[in-house]
Amino acid sequence: MSAATESFFRSRWVEPPAGVEELDPARLAPGFRAAGVACGLKAGGGTDLGIVVCEGDEVSSSMLLTRNAAAAAPIRVCREQCNAGLLRAAVVNSGNANAATGEQGYSDALAMRDGAASALGLEPETVAVAETGVIGVPLDIESVRNGIESAAAALLETGGEDFAAAICTTDRWPKRCTVSLDGVTVSAQAKGAGMMEPGFATLLGFVQTDAVVPDPEGALRAATAASFERISVDGQMSTNDMLMLQATGASGRELPAGLLEAIMVQLALEVVADGEGATRVGRVDVAGAATAEEAERVARSIANSPLVKTALFGRDPNWGRIAQAAGMALAGEELDELGPAEIDAEDLSSEAPEAELSVALGRGDSAWHMYFSDLTYDYVKLNAEYTT
Amino acid sequence: MSAATESFFRSRWVEPPAGVEELDPARLAPGFRAAGVACGLKAGGGTDLGIVVCEGDEVSSSMLLTRNAAAAAPIRVCREQCNAGLLRAAVVNSGNANAATGEQGYSDALAMRDGAASALGLEPETVAVAETGVIGVPLDIESVRNGIESAAAALLETGGEDFAAAICTTDRWPKRCTVSLDGVTVSAQAKGAGMMEPGFATLLGFVQTDAVVPDPEGALRAATAASFERISVDGQMSTNDMLMLQATGASGRELPAGLLEAIMVQLALEVVADGEGATRVGRVDVAGAATAEEAERVARSIANSPLVKTALFGRDPNWGRIAQAAGMALAGEELDELGPAEIDAEDLSSEAPEAELSVALGRGDSAWHMYFSDLTYDYVKLNAEYTT
Numbered sequence: 001m002s003a004a005t006e007s008f009f010r011s012r013w014v015e016p017p018a019g020v021e022e023l024d025p026a027r028l029a030p031g032f033r034a035a036g037v038a039c040g041l042k043a044g045g046g047t048d049l050g051i052v053v054c055e056g057d058e059v060s061s062s063m064l065l066t067r068n069a070a071a072a073a074p075i076r077v078c079r080e081q082c083n084a085g086l087l088r089a090a091v092v093n094s095g096n097a098n099a100a101t102g103e104q105g106y107s108d109a110l111a112m113r114d115g116a117a118s119a120l121g122l123e124p125e126t127v128a129v130a131e132t133g134v135i136g137v138p139l140d141i142e143s144v145r146n147g148i149e150s151a152a153a154a155l156l157e158t159g160g161e162d163f164a165a166a167i168c169t170t171d172r173w174p175k176r177c178t179v180s181l182d183g184v185t186v187s188a189q190a191k192g193a194g195m196m197e198p199g200f201a202t203l204l205g206f207v208q209t210d211a212v213v214p215d216p217e218g219a220l221r222a223a224t225a226a227s228f229e230r231i232s233v234d235g236q237m238s239t240n241d242m243l244m245l246q247a248t249g250a251s252g253r254e255l256p257a258g259l260l261e262a263i264m265v266q267l268a269l270e271v272v273a274d275g276e277g278a279t280r281v282g283r284v285d286v287a288g289a290a291t292a293e294e295a296e297r298v299a300r301s302i303a304n305s306p307l308v309k310t311a312l313f314g315r316d317p318n319w320g321r322i323a324q325a326a327g328m329a330l331a332g333e334e335l336d337e338l339g340p341a342e343i344d345a346e347d348l349s350s351e352a353p354e355a356e357l358s359v360a361l362g363r364g365d366s367a368w369h370m371y372f373s374d375l376t377y378d379y380v381k382l383n384a385e386y387t388t
Numbered sequence: 389m390s391a392a393t394e395s396f397f398r399s400r401w402v403e404p405p406a407g408v409e410e411l412d413p414a415r416l417a418p419g420f421r422a423a424g425v426a427c428g429l430k431a432g433g434g435t436d437l438g439i440v441v442c443e444g445d446e447v448s449s450s451m452l453l454t455r456n457a458a459a460a461a462p463i464r465v466c467r468e469q470c471n472a473g474l475l476r477a478a479v480v481n482s483g484n485a486n487a488a489t490g491e492q493g494y495s496d497a498l499a500m501r502d503g504a505a506s507a508l509g510l511e512p513e514t515v516a517v518a519e520t521g522v523i524g525v526p527l528d529i530e531s532v533r534n535g536i537e538s539a540a541a542a543l544l545e546t547g548g549e550d551f552a553a554a555i556c557t558t559d560r561w562p563k564r565c566t567v568s569l570d571g572v573t574v575s576a577q578a579k580g581a582g583m584m585e586p587g588f589a590t591l592l593g594f595v596q597t598d599a600v601v602p603d604p605e606g607a608l609r610a611a612t613a614a615s616f617e618r619i620s621v622d623g624q625m626s627t628n629d630m631l632m633l634q635a636t637g638a639s640g641r642e643l644p645a646g647l648l649e650a651i652m653v654q655l656a657l658e659v660v661a662d663g664e665g666a667t668r669v670g671r672v673d674v675a676g677a678a679t680a681e682e683a684e685r686v687a688r689s690i691a692n693s694p695l696v697k698t699a700l701f702g703r704d705p706n707w708g709r710i711a712q713a714a715g716m717a718l719a720g721e722e723l724d725e726l727g728p729a730e731i732d733a734e735d736l737s738s739e740a741p742e743a744e745l746s747v748a749l750g751r752g753d754s755a756w757h758m759y760f761s762d763l764t765y766d767y768v769k770l771n772a773e774y775t776t
Binding site: 067068069070071099100101102105134135136234235236237238239304305306307310311313314316319320321323324325326327328329330331332333334335337338339340375376377379380381383384385 | 458
């Protein structure tokens with residue numbers, strides 16, 4: 001799934017609305033500019049500071065932040081010091097998560113946000129701040145300040161690629177798109193990799209559109225529930241998850257039905273496919289649960305089982321491990337025995353990069369599905385041999 | 389931790405009662421006999437069928453069974469057809485878990501139990517049955533019947549080693565001991581490896597003693613709460629977990645305080661140390677929690693984090709990953725930021741096979757601890773390259 005020349009909507013599990021056109025992902029939705037520059041946070045000099053900004057002041061927005069109780073400084077600044085409904089811009093760095101950095105970290109995140117607001121000529125509370133990278137290391141705020149000046153001077157309507165690069169950490173490829181349909185354009189950028197079972201946002205994700213979005217929070221929550229809330233790389237909720245939607249309304253048209261969801265599901269699948277060490281993506285469909293909550297609990301148990309994840313890697317159609325994980329999720333309850341009649345695991349043995357599993361619990365009419373990556377030697381290598 | 393010549397009580401986290409004497413683990417507690425034979429379930433002809441029996445009819449016993457809702461046939465037989473308080477014997481096979489095997493599996497487990505009762509001349513409900521190995525494969529009941537005949541004819545007072553070998557699967561070394569103190573003898577055998585975060589028992593564990601145990605269920609539950617309920621190899625609750633205590637009372641003395649717990653904690657640590665692919669054992673101590681449940685939730689989140697487990701493997705004192713896992717366990721709550729002042733992760737970088745982590749949450753006075761193995765290349769290899 002890594003070839004940049006492929007269609008953006010390349011997963012068999014995503015069906016974009018009919019007639020959607022894919023544009024150059026460097027070109028943002030009309031009314032937005034972005035930039036990505038190298039400011040020295042990443043060893044090796046990679047692009048590590050990005051800004052995305054809405055040019056006009058007619059913007060409606062929303063933002064979802066991690067529920068991790070050890071949330072990073074930028075999450076706390078967003079929660080306490082930003083107007084989520086009126087966000088004009090976001091400033092982002094990779095290479096340092098500014099998490100578990102105490103009071104100094106909070107004031108650094110605030111200084112970063114205020115520096116961007118000043119450079120862009122915006123009210124501070126209309127600028128969001130996001131950071132990703134190593135935890136527990138003080139932020140080099142001087143480098144960040146210099147990066148902000150450079151990025152603010154480099155903003156382009158075609159800055160989408162540079163911005164997408166600036167938010168990546170251990171990602172193997174950028175996750176971004178620009179699509180249009182029915183007179184509306186949407187551009188989006190995300191990053192993922194590890195520490196990835198979002199509470200209600202992925203590590204970092206940004207969506208820009210010229211559509212009219214009357215309820216940006218409702219729209220973002222609904223699309224997130226179908227996408228970033230249904231993925232797991234390693235079952236770990238990050239300290240820095242953030243997802244943001246900005247809409248100018250300049251097109252005068254509403255978002256075509258299903259478009260935001262299709263974009264976000266594809267981006268979420270890119271994050272899973274590019275999970276640390278991942279070689280394959282699995283989808284598990286749980287049906288016949290007594291409640292939707294039960295279906296989700298069983299699906300998460302299967303998706304996070306290291307035994308199922310190694311079976312996905314090893315192409316082993318091992319339905320016994322799926323039965324075990326389902327039974328663990330329902331511990332203490334009575335469950336009819338699960339066997340090959342109720343569990344379809346054959347796809348695990350296919351050569352395809354995407355594999356689909358299904359479980360029929362026979363307890364009711366509720367269903368749920370989610371996406372997950374495999375557990376590989378490279379996951380161990382990435383996390384045992386390098387400090388992240 | 390694999391040298392059979394070492395002391396049984398070899399973990400730095402186990403302090404056996406003063407004066408305890410370690411005996412030959414082949415020799416069972418007085419009044420018990422056991423055997424282990426090869427009946428053909430294990431490819432390669434390894435020992436795979438065991439029987440342990442109390443010679444006299446003065447026995448009090450208790451049994452703890454997995455809470456996994458997809459419990460295997462032998463668990464269902466034990467639950468429905470055995471008298472947990474009056475167990476004279478257990479018959480066990482390795483090589484096949486007889487799990488997810490439907491009605492045939494249930495009747496096979498029952499036939500195995502009844503066959504052992506008949507061979508031993510015991511009432512069927514006084515014989516427990518346990519099985520461990522591959523899930524979802526029909527049991528070769530004829531081989532099991534032959535094995536029962538051979539084992540029943542081979543029962544010895546010195547059969548502890550053979551019995552311990554008969555219950556092993558991917559274990560790299562047997563886990564067993566015979567110890568005496570204050571005129572009481574206790575022998576015990578356990579096995580572990582993968583699919584290991586017991587609900588309230590390890591995969592398989594057996595304890596025999598000539599002590600007077602007035603409340604065997606209370607005694608077993610208390611010792612299990614301090615041992616097998618505090619370990620995780622891969623966070624996976626098995627379909628076949630079972631733990632059993634038999635006491636004859638023939639010594640006329642009660643169990644010395646702390647002895648059963650010390651034995652079971654050491655056995656549980658052996659199971660962790662011999663977890664699939666494991667090279668190191670970690671202990672995490674969580675203090676300052678608002679409630680004991682909260683302390684346990686945080687400890688389990690840390691112990692099961694693949695990021696912490698790979699850091700244990702890689703000897704990376706990465707306290708940021710511990711902060712993240714703690715924050716994930718407390719998602720949605722307010723938590724003071726956790727940093728090096730609250731988290732001690734230095735031991736991760738030591739050369740020792742046992743590493744100790746601690747976290748002070750600063751939310752109250754409750755504490756909890758648990759033990760876990762590291763996540764290694766060999767864990768992936770064992771579970772990706774072989775069907776288990």
